[in-house]
Every structure is written in C-alpha cells, then in structure tokens.
Amino acid sequence: MITLLLVSWVLLLASQSVQSSSSTLLVLGDSLSAAYGIxxxxxxxxxxxQKLTQQTMQQLKNVQVINASLSGETTSGGLQRLPGLLAQHQPTFVIIELGANDALRGQNLNQTQRNLAQMIELSQQQGAKVKLLGIxxxxxxxPAFDRxxxxxxxxxxxxxxVPLDPFFLADVAxxxxxxxxxxxxxxxxxxxxILARLWPQLQAWLTE
Structure with a gap:
C-alpha cells in the first residue's frame, strides 16, 4: 500500500513537472497569419x-500555439483584444504581426507605432517575450511611405x-x-x- 502511494506521488510530481515546463506562444496578427483564402x-x-510538436527538445515540443490572428485586423483592434488574450492564455511568448492594414488604409503611422508600442509593453509587463514581424x-x-x-x-x-523580421514575406511576396x-x-x-524563413529565428528565440 505504501509502495503504491509512493508510486502515485512520483507520477503526480512528474506530471506537474511536465505541465509546469510547458509554455504558450500567442500569435497576434492579421490575414497574413490567419490563413486568409486558404x-x-x-x-x-x-x-x-505541427513542427513544434515534432521536435525532440522538450523546450520546443511543449510550446502550445494560440493563433489569435484575424483577417482585416489593425493595430487598434489588436490593442483592444490583447489584454483579454493575455489574461486568458498567459503566454510566455507573443508574436505581433500587425500594421499592414493600417498602412494599406493610409492611417497615420505615428498612431500605428504607438499602438504597437503599447502592445509590446503590455506583453512585457505580463512577463512575455515579444517578437515583431514586419511587412x-x-x-x-x-517608396516614402514604405520606408x-x-x-x-x-x-x-x-x-x-525585441527581435524583428523586417519583412517576413520577403521570400514569397x-x-x-x-x-x-x-x-x-x-x-x-x-x-x-514563410515558415522556413521564420523557423531558425523562432527556434533560437524560443530556447534562449
């Protein structure tokens, strides 16, 4: 009976250890990350x-991906949604892929920059590591607006x-x-x- 209890206790501790080593990656993007049209x-x-689940390194294998990307999303919309997403998922990592729709609609990029800055700050205040994907x-x-x-x-x-890929669609656009x-x-x-371009960056970022 004592042996059985000890075995159960060890299994419980092992389970808790595995759970505690897991982490969450939140992707907050627009249609470019929301699989628009496909x-x-x-x-x-x-x-x-899928690639993360296939890794042998537990630090990568235990990363859960939450895709909170929405087609048509702007930095204003992302900023409004982010506090709730942070509270719900408590991510260890946050990828922010926003700004394209702001620019395509001719919105003031100073406001876009302020919105992105607030998203970075909110994420970092929650203890999350942030990566930016530019477009x-x-x-x-x-050329002037693009610059x-x-x-x-x-x-x-x-x-x-924070690490940045300045144009994450560079290999396909x-x-x-x-x-x-x-x-x-x-x-x-x-x-x-796209993933082949990002993977070396993400692999290093997720394990540093």
Whole structure:
C-alpha cells in the first residue's frame, strides 16, 4: 500500500513537472497569419504548431500555439483584444504581426507605432517575450511611405529590444506563383516557405 502511494506521488510530481515546463506562444496578427483564402490547416502558424510538436527538445515540443490572428485586423483592434488574450492564455511568448492594414488604409503611422508600442509593453509587463514581424507595401504605395513603415518596425525593435523580421514575406511576396490573385496574400504553396524563413529565428528565440 505504501509502495503504491509512493508510486502515485512520483507520477503526480512528474506530471506537474511536465505541465509546469510547458509554455504558450500567442500569435497576434492579421490575414497574413490567419490563413486568409486558404484552408486553415495550411497556414504558416498551423505548420509552426505541427513542427513544434515534432521536435525532440522538450523546450520546443511543449510550446502550445494560440493563433489569435484575424483577417482585416489593425493595430487598434489588436490593442483592444490583447489584454483579454493575455489574461486568458498567459503566454510566455507573443508574436505581433500587425500594421499592414493600417498602412494599406493610409492611417497615420505615428498612431500605428504607438499602438504597437503599447502592445509590446503590455506583453512585457505580463512577463512575455515579444517578437515583431514586419511587412512592406506594394510599390504603388510609393517608396516614402514604405520606408516610413520599415523605419517604424526598426524603431520599435530597437526601443524595446525585441527581435524583428523586417519583412517576413520577403521570400514569397514578389513571386506571383506564391500569391493569391489579389497580389497581397500568400497562397498555400507559400506557407512552408514563410515558415522556413521564420523557423531558425523562432527556434533560437524560443530556447534562449
């Protein structure tokens, strides 16, 4: 009887240890991370989730991915939703992929930058590590506005000391065969390529 109790206690402690070593990755993005126009299971965030579960390193294998991305999301919308998401999921890691819709709608990028700054601060105040995914604009928006957008992400990354991919669609955006007909959203074939670009960055970030 005593032996049985001891075994049960050891198993309980082991279970609690595994649970305590798990972590949550929250992805807060727009249609570029929400698998717009393609099956959800083909999106790069879902592919990331699958890749993490296949890892032998427990630190990666135990990462649970929560995709809170919404098509059409702006930085204002993301900022409104973030406190609730932080309270609900208590993430260890937060990827912020927002700003494209602000820019496409011609919104004031100073406000966009302030919104992103608040999201970074809220996440860090909760003890989460933050990574930014930047985006660039189609050529018809003009080089000056595109440079301002790129500068915005760089300034945020430097100010808050967070890692940044300045253009996470860089490997697919200029290839029409990897984009939907609208020329703005990557298709299903592009998703593994996006993840292949991000994976070395994320692997280092999640284990540092």
């Amino acid at each position: 099956p959800q299971e083909n999106g790069w965030v879902t592919l990331l989730d 660039r604009l189609p050529p018809n928006y003009g 301002r957008l790129a500068q915005m992400y760089l300034q945020l990354a430097e100010e808050y000391q 200029l290839n029409q065969e990897l984009m939907l007909e609208d020329g703005l959203h990557p298709n299903a074939a592009a998703q593994p390529i």
